[in-house]
Amino acid sequence: MKFFHHPGFAAPIGRHMVPVAKPALVAAAVVKVLPQIEIVEPDPVGIEDLCRVHLPKYVEAVRTGNPRSLAESQRFPWSPELFGSVCLTSGGVLAAARQSLEDGASAALANGFHHASSDHGEGYCTFNGLVVALEALRAERKISTAAVLDLDLHYGNGTALLAATRPWLRALSIYGNDYWMNRSYMDVRARYHVDGPNHLSVPLVPTKGGDRDNMLEILEDWLPWLVAEGRPDVILYQAGVDLLREDPFSPLDLGPEDLLERDRIVFEFAKREGIPIAWTLAGGCAPDIGKVVEAHLNTAMACSGVFAK
Numbered sequence: 001m002k003f004f005h006h007p008g009f010a011a012p013i014g015r016h017m018v019p020v021a022k023p024a025l026v027a028a029a030v031v032k033v034l035p036q037i038e039i040v041e042p043d044p045v046g047i048e049d050l051c052r053v054h055l056p057k058y059v060e061a062v063r064t065g066n067p068r069s070l071a072e073s074q075r076f077p078w079s080p081e082l083f084g085s086v087c088l089t090s091g092g093v094l095a096a097a098r099q100s101l102e103d104g105a106s107a108a109l110a111n112g113f114h115h116a117s118s119d120h121g122e123g124y125c126t127f128n129g130l131v132v133a134l135e136a137l138r139a140e141r142k143i144s145t146a147a148v149l150d151l152d153l154h155y156g157n158g159t160a161l162l163a164a165t166r167p168w169l170r171a172l173s174i175y176g177n178d179y180w181m182n183r184s185y186m187d188v189r190a191r192y193h194v195d196g197p198n199h200l201s202v203p204l205v206p207t208k209g210g211d212r213d214n215m216l217e218i219l220e221d222w223l224p225w226l227v228a229e230g231r232p233d234v235i236l237y238q239a240g241v242d243l244l245r246e247d248p249f250s251p252l253d254l255g256p257e258d259l260l261e262r263d264r265i266v267f268e269f270a271k272r273e274g275i276p277i278a279w280t281l282a283g284g285c286a287p288d289i290g291k292v293v294e295a296h297l298n299t300a301m302a303c304s305g306v307f308a309k
């Protein structure tokens with residue numbers, strides 16, 4: 001099995017609540033604990049790949065830093081290194097998606113950046129690597145349909161907006177924090193979404209003592225929706241770990257063992273259905289980075305365990 005990581009994933013954004021060192025720490029943990037997994041450096045995507053999803057004006061703003069308000073719409077300071085870094089993270093998702101078509105499963109040890117939409121960034125997400133990767137695979141004629149399964153704590157609003165104009169894509173977001181117009185809503189009952197025929201949002205309302213069972217039940221109930229109109233050619237899985245109870249945004253009482261069970265269910269589903277799956281790290285901001293890395297490593301172990309069988 002091959003996972004993709006590049007030291008250039010980390011953009012120099014200074015001290016920030018988004019842990020930019022995380023992908024390198026997860027890659028090091030995978031090397032140590034799962035030596036059977038080969039870590040490979042991906043190539044960056046090019047401007048043509050980005051422009052299948054994002055407006056040229058926005059891509060140019062991120063490349064040059066002008067206009068600055070647009071280049072920083074994802075809410076961190078622009079630097080000349082930012083563009084190269086986000087081309088590499090999208091390249092990682094593309095490489096993992098392509099590899100999963102060969103091996104059944106793969107991973108990009110990068111974020112999928114699900115808040116980014118066509119003309120701007122949001123929520124620390126510059127380019128939507130998930131849809132950039134899928135559009136590139138369609139251009140290569142390697143896939144014609146795809147699904148995004150988003151189990152990050154936050155609603156994948158950017159992916160939903162991009163799915164709305166792409167009938168070949170099915171996007172399911174099961175979330176414990178809503179997200180809209182660069183704002184996070186910890187109470188998932190505060191807003192109401194208009195879903196579309198191919199993009200669906202399912203909130204996780206906190207339950208006293210029942211968050212694990214509720215999450216797993218909702219997941220089992222809605223996974224079949226991904227294949228309701230035929231099997232997609234690939235699934236991209238945003239395996240966020242910001243649902244952990246230690247995360248500053250999480251209203252849910254969930255531990256690493258609960259997310260490990262979630263991951264097992266997802267990988268068993270993909271294997272049973274015979275659909276290639278590539279996963280990304282997605283969110284995770286708990287103050288103890290060790291806990292975040294442990295939870296991401298669990299996803300790697302679940303993936304390796306299910307697909308090595």
Ligand SMILES: [Zn+2]
Nearest residue numbers: 152153154283
């Ligand atoms: Zn998140």
